[in-house]
Amino acid sequence: MDDTRLIYCTWRDPWNAFYSRAIENQLDVVHLPFFHYNTIGAGTRRSSTAPAAELDGNVLRMWVDNEKDHGQKPLRSNEPPVPQTESRLPFVFPDLWQNNLGPNARITAAFVCVDEEHSILYLRFYPNFGRFPGIRQLTDLLTGVADITIAHQDRSVVQTRRPFVGSLNGGERLIQGDLPIVLCGRRRAQFQKEAEAVKV
Numbered sequence: 001m002d003d004t005r006l007i008y009c010t011w012r013d014p015w016n017a018f019y020s021r022a023i024e025n026q027l028d029v030v031h032l033p034f035f036h037y038n039t040i041g042a043g044t045r046r047s048s049t050a051p052a053a054e055l056d057g058n059v060l061r062m063w064v065d066n067e068k069d070h071g072q073k074p075l076r077s078n079e080p081p082v083p084q085t086e087s088r089l090p091f092v093f094p095d096l097w098q099n100n101l102g103p104n105a106r107i108t109a110a111f112v113c114v115d116e117e118h119s120i121l122y123l124r125f126y127p128n129f130g131r132f133p134g135i136r137q138l139t140d141l142l143t144g145v146a147d148i149t150i151a152h153q154d155r156s157v158v159q160t161r162r163p164f165v166g167s168l169n170g171g172e173r174l175i176q177g178d179l180p181i182v183l184c185g186r187r188r189a190q191f192q193k194e195a196e197a198v199k200v
């Protein structure tokens, strides 16, 4: 993090889920109105249009069109064109996700594998909301609580997913909004293939 104006606070959160399931959840942007109906998914915004995504080596970039809902139908395109702008939502393999919210805030999440049924989420928030120490500390605390509240909405669902370790050919029914998850699964399958080749 080059911007020295940004301080950070870190939250450590154990999940009873395999780390790839937590990552799939993080790459799933169409769940916001459902999992987060009373927090970040509340109101009139929608994300039912499939996100654009591209895989570039060990970086998966996403672009989300969170336009307002005025009764329009979701686009049916399977792979929307990649915009000529910098992605606000890059994911770096194997386990690092970032949300660049703007010049005053960024969020980074690291999904650390413990075993096939457990992982740890490290959530780091970089705010730049206040010049005065007291206000800044209070802002950090409140935004941290808000972030962990949202993460727990995800956690309560992700922990119910079976099997613990998913796969591309696991028979799951995917929709066009799952493009980033499919690209992530393909890269993970490549990693596994490469690891097997080294063993031989």
Ligand SMILES: [Fe+2]
Pocket (backbone or CB within 6 Å): 025, 031, 032, 035, 036, 150, 154
């Ligand atoms: Fe979520």
